[in-house]
Amino acid sequence: MRLAELSGRSGVPTATIKYYLREGLLPPGERVTATQAEYGEEHVRRLGLVRALIQVGRVPVATAKEVLHAIEDASLPHDARLGIAVESLPPPRGSAVDPEVLEAAGGRVAELRNALGWDHATTSVGQEMLVTAVATLMQLGYPCSAEHLMPYARLAGELAAHDMDLVEGFETPTTQLEAAVALTVLYEPVLLGLRRMAHAEEATRRYGKGVGTRS
Amino acid sequence: MRLAELSGRSGVPTATIKYYLREGLLPPGERVTATQAEYGEEHVRRLGLVRALIQVGRVPVATAKEVLHAIEDASLPHDARLGIAVESLPPPRGSAVDPEVLEAAGGRVAELRNALGWDHATTSVGQEMLVTAVATLMQLGYPCSAEHLMPYARLAGELAAHDMDLVEGFETPTTQLEAAVALTVLYEPVLLGLRRMAHAEEATRRYGKGVGTRS
DNA sequence: CCGTATTGGATAGCAACACTATCCCGTGAT
DNA sequence: ATCACGGGATAGTGTTGCTATCCAATACGG
Structure with a gap:
């Protein structure tokens, strides 16, 4: 498969594929001559994952890499590998919160x-996300005590177990890792x-039909 | 309160506040003389909400407006108002999915x-989000049948009821609306x-300590 | 009054990001 | 022989969320 065909199969413009190759998001194709490379099925899969991460998951290109x-x-x-992959996932989305509130x-x-x-x-990106969000809520005066968060947390726990079961359903290590990443982001x-x-x-x-209207 | 003080109180640079005023994210201050305006407490609150929406919620400026x-x-x-506010919330984050898959x-x-x-x-932005996400998962070959989604959906239902109870805890219509928006985005x-x-x-x-490591 | 400092308004610039368009040269197929 | 195409390099584009600079009008301290 040449670049043009890979583009056709995946719906991604050739210029963009070249860009991904440049950035190391896609492994280079197998060089078949000095000026041409051959791409395989796994490039198609990989390209799908890349697009999903970037377009749906809003993952920055550098992070996806x-x-x-x-x-x-x-x-x-x-x-x-699993740990690094999922912990690398979100951008550390900085938001200027009062460090005092952050500590609280x-x-x-x-x-x-x-x-x-x-x-x-021990620590995790998820925890950072949570702490930042809680700090923001506190700064705005909204309730988010540990009790308030408990129901959310319990539900999150159930989801996590469910997710991991799903991931374990995949056979090979690579597909499991891909699934872990894809499901973390896409769910x-x-x-x-x-x-x-x-x-x-x-x-x-509770309030009737008026709510569902769009501007 | 003058612009400089509003900036000091909120931690937002004056240039940025001016930008928000220009964009209509903040109501203009009360003109006290021809060249000066007075800002009040509600500007501080509003500014906090704006920042939260934009920085934490990643809501585009135009949408926040x-x-x-x-x-x-x-x-x-x-x-x-509630309906319009929350339904305006997310950007329709376009992602190019095969329309056939989208329909499925x-x-x-x-x-x-x-x-x-x-x-x-009837319809909602949330549903669009969901359909797009499901379509993406399907295109990548990941499982997301109605049965797979059921546990997520049930949990979402519980969360929603919990959220609405929280919102109802606020007294005035305006604070309720603000709370609805803030809690939708910030939670x-x-x-x-x-x-x-x-x-x-x-x-x-399940797998031991190796998972928590960061690159 | 006078001089300096701010204020608010307008305009233009900047940095990051994700592409995208162009050029070029070497092949490869005919 | 030739001529389109593949692939590499480079530079440009559009969007977004600010930020920096100017400017005239007015406050305000003395």
């Missing part, structure tokens, strides 16, 4: 983890979309 | 709604952060 490299770094054991939020999250018995994993819009739908549903039930 | 205008449009009834995904979501009995709200990173944390926890339990 790290994640994908972690997946295929054969020098690492499976569990480390950190305490609250620690409290929550304690109450839940989540004492295995985020699923979850958020469902929450929004549920909001709309609940609001309509 | 719509949302905030809906909140304060006194000519509309409360429920309509739409069918699956309809099936899910049917199974859940979510028949009040998204909370939820995602918790899910990620739960993943890390569960992965560590």
Whole structure:
């Protein structure tokens, strides 16, 4: 398969594929002559994943590169690759929060983890996300005590177990890693979309039809 | 309060505040002389909300403007304002999915709604998000049948009820609307952060300490 | 009053990001 | 022989969210 065909199969313009190759998001094709390279099925798969990460998951190109490299770094054991891949996932989305509030939020999250018995994993990007979000809520004066967060957290725990079961359903290490990354990222819009739908549903039930209107 | 003080109180640079004023994200201050305006406490609150929407919620400036205008449009009834505000929230984050797959995904979501009995709200941005995400998953060959989605959906339903209860805890219509917007947006990173944390926890339990390592 | 300092408004510039368009040269197929 | 195409390099584009610079009008301290 040449570049043009890869482009046709995946729906991604050749210029963009070249860009991904340049950035190391796609492994180079197998050089068949001095000026041409051959691409295979796994390039198609990989390209799909890349697009999904970038377009749906909003993952920055540089981050996607790290994640994908972690997946295929054969020098690492499976569990480390998984860890690096999923922990590399979100951009550290900086937001200027008062460091004092941030600390308070950190305490609250620690409290929550304690109450839940989540004492295995030490730190994680997820925790940073959470602390920042909680700090922002606190700064705006919205409630997010450990008790408020508990129901969310319990639900998150159920989801996580469900997700991991799904991932374990894949056979080979590589497909498992790919699935872990893809499901981590792609189920985020699923979850958020469902929450929004549920909001709309609940609001309509409570307040009537006026809620569902769009501008 | 003058612009400089508003800037000091909120931690937002004056240039940025001017930008928000220009874009209509903040109502103009009360003109006290020909060249000066007076800002009040509600500008501080509003500015906090704007920053939260933009920086934490990643809401585009133009979208934030719509949302905030809906909140304060006194000519509309409360429920309509709520509807417009939350339905304006997410950017329609276009992602090029095969329209055929998209349709299949739409069918699956309809099936899910049917199974859940979510028949009040008609369409919603949330549903679009969900359909797109499901279509992407399908295109990549990952499982997301209605059955797979059920546990997520049920949890989303619980969350929604919980969220609405929270919002109802606020007294005035305006604070309720603000809370609805803020909680819709700001609990998204909370939820995602918790899910990620739960993943890390569960992965560590299942596979050991290697998972929590960062690159 | 006078001089300096701000304020608010307008305009233009900047940095990051994800592409995208152009050029060029070497092949490869005919 | 030739001529389109593949692939590499380079530079340009459009968007977004600010940021920096100017400017005239006015406050305000003395």
